[in-house]
Amino acid sequence: MKKITQEVSDFISRGTDSHVRVAVTGLSRAGKTAFITSLVNQLLHTSTHSNLPLLSSAREGRIIGAKRIPQNNMMIPRFSYDEAMNSLQSDPPEWPVPTRDVSEIRLAIKYQPTKGAKKLFSKNSTLHLDIVDYPGEWLLDLPLLDMDFDTWSQNQFDTLKGNRKEFAGDWLSVLDSFDALADINEKQLADISDIYTQYLYTCKKEGLHWVQPGRFVLPGELAGAPVLQFFPCIEPSEKPSKESNYSMLKSRYEEYQQKVVKAFYKNHFATFDRQIVLVDCLQPLNAGYDSFIDMRNALEQLLTSFKYGRSNLVKRLFSPKIDKILFAASKADHVTPEQHPNLVSLLQQMVHPAWQHAAFEHIDMSCISIASIQATTSGFISRGDENVPALQGVNLEGVSQTLYPGEVPRRLPNKQYWHDNHFEFTSFRPLRAESDQPCQHVRLDKALEFLIGDKLK
Numbered sequence: 001m002k003k004i005t006q007e008v009s010d011f012i013s014r015g016t017d018s019h020v021r022v023a024v025t026g027l028s029r030a031g032k033t034a035f036i037t038s039l040v041n042q043l044l045h046t047s048t049h050s051n052l053p054l055l056s057s058a059r060e061g062r063i064i065g066a067k068r069i070p071q072n073n074m075m076i077p078r079f080s081y082d083e084a085m086n087s088l089q090s091d092p093p094e095w096p097v098p099t100r101d102v103s104e105i106r107l108a109i110k111y112q113p114t115k116g117a118k119k120l121f122s123k124n125s126t127l128h129l130d131i132v133d134y135p136g137e138w139l140l141d142l143p144l145l146d147m148d149f150d151t152w153s154q155n156q157f158d159t160l161k162g163n164r165k166e167f168a169g170d171w172l173s174v175l176d177s178f179d180a181l182a183d184i185n186e187k188q189l190a191d192i193s194d195i196y197t198q199y200l201y202t203c204k205k206e207g208l209h210w211v212q213p214g215r216f217v218l219p220g221e222l223a224g225a226p227v228l229q230f231f232p233c234i235e236p237s238e239k240p241s242k243e244s245n246y247s248m249l250k251s252r253y254e255e256y257q258q259k260v261v262k263a264f265y266k267n268h269f270a271t272f273d274r275q276i277v278l279v280d281c282l283q284p285l286n287a288g289y290d291s292f293i294d295m296r297n298a299l300e301q302l303l304t305s306f307k308y309g310r311s312n313l314v315k316r317l318f319s320p321k322i323d324k325i326l327f328a329a330s331k332a333d334h335v336t337p338e339q340h341p342n343l344v345s346l347l348q349q350m351v352h353p354a355w356q357h358a359a360f361e362h363i364d365m366s367c368i369s370i371a372s373i374q375a376t377t378s379g380f381i382s383r384g385d386e387n388v389p390a391l392q393g394v395n396l397e398g399v400s401q402t403l404y405p406g407e408v409p410r411r412l413p414n415k416q417y418w419h420d421n422h423f424e425f426t427s428f429r430p431l432r433a434e435s436d437q438p439c440q441h442v443r444l445d446k447a448l449e450f451l452i453g454d455k456l457k
């Protein structure tokens with residue numbers, strides 16, 4: 001009897017749309033933690049101070065309230081909401097400490113439905129919202145599923161041009177004295193993997209985002225595990241023995257494909273209903289042309305996980321459910337509001353080519369700009385007899401500043417652009433969060449409307 005009741009209740013849940021899993025991703029430092037913290041904070045405040053006019057259910061006064069409830073999936077760590085809020089409420093306020101793994105938080109949102117079966121059954125309905133945070137870098141690993149170790153290795157060596165070759169210097173020089181045919185030397189494999197991982201970290205530090213394997217730079221709970229201890233290696237001309245270094249590297253790579261990459265897609269990705277991809281377009285503007293092109297490539301790569309065409313790997317593995325993807329240019333409060341349309345246009349340029357060439361069947365997509373947690377306030381300052389837009393904020397050293405950070409280009413800039421223009425987007429402290437007020441944000445409600453608005457009808 002109990003089982004039947006559970007099944008019936010699950011059935012009604014699904015039939016009345018009362019559960020949605022929203023995944024939040026983006027490359028590291030794109031603003032995922034800030035986004036989730038603010039989103040949870042806004043929803044928890046809806047019963048007292050709603051600050052979400054662009055979310056129709058909130059504007060119409062139909063949200064009764066939201067609370068946190070224990071998540072269903074016990075294998076995923078809890079998103080550290082309280083810790084993040086403590087940082088934002090401290091004096092001076094601080095940004096939440098970065099986390100580097102998948103995590104989840106679950107909310108129950110009570111609302112008044114407007115239509116259909118939900119309204120018929122009861123006056124109030126509850127939407128269970130799961131929010132899952134995972135590093136965008138993990139999506140860069142998808143192509144590995146279609147490549148054997150030798151192909152992947154060759155691929156990695158082929159990318160060693162320009163800066164990358166320079167960054168890989170240490171690793172390439174230890175490879176010179178590495179004997180792939182010799183008997184397995186665990187210590188040596190661990191050491192060289194470490195140097196290879198350092199190379200990947202250097203790429204990231206220098207603003208290059210396309211790194212493989214993605215889990216090496218964001219290992220989460222796998223830090224130090226042998227499955228993360230391999231590196232590209234040219235296939236030896238002689239047949240390697242089963243006990244050789246080469247065979248060990250190859251079998252670790254295969255283990256990584258199955259137990260890390262495939263497992264992520266099966267256990268996590270397959271469960272997502274909606275996806276938001278956060279993109280920090282300002283960081284590559286600061287860093288320069290190469291960083292820009294690299295971010296575009298990384299985004300294009302990331303998008304392949306959502307191409308559900310017939311030949312798609314993801315589709316071959318399971319039936320993905322994602323029906324809406326939102327791309328959001330994050331940290332928009334780094335530039336003055338009249339630049340926000342340019343920021344969106346720039347993001348569209350990075351995302352659209354990949355989008356148009358691929359068959360993104362049945363996925364609704366949109367691009368917006370947001371600031372999850374505002375760090376600046378915008379206004380005007382008078383210069384001569386002109387009023388010019390400006391931002392005010394407190395920088396990370398605690399100094400209050402008023403400035404005009406410059407224009408955001410509408411289109412993807414060419415190389416020359418960085419000779420003629422100089423970007424310097426200052427980092428500011430977040431505005432302090434008050435315990436009885438929701439955080440200040442820009443268009444987080446627009447993101448919510450896109451992601452869950454229809455589920456609150």
Ligand SMILES: Nc1nc2c(ncn2[C@@H]2O[C@H](COP(=O)(O)OP(=O)(O)O)[C@@H](O)[C@H]2O)c(=O)[nH]1
Nearest residue numbers: 028029030031032033034095331371372373375
């Ligand atoms: N000004 C501003 N800065 C932000 C915002 N969101 C994130 N940041 C900055 O970006 C950094 C990285 O954000 P975080 O959410 O930790 O990124 P994650 O690695 O994607 O989780 C933060 O420490 C802030 O300095 C925002 O809405 N406004």
Ligand SMILES: [Mg+2]
Nearest residue numbers: 032033098099
């Ligand atoms: Mg984070």
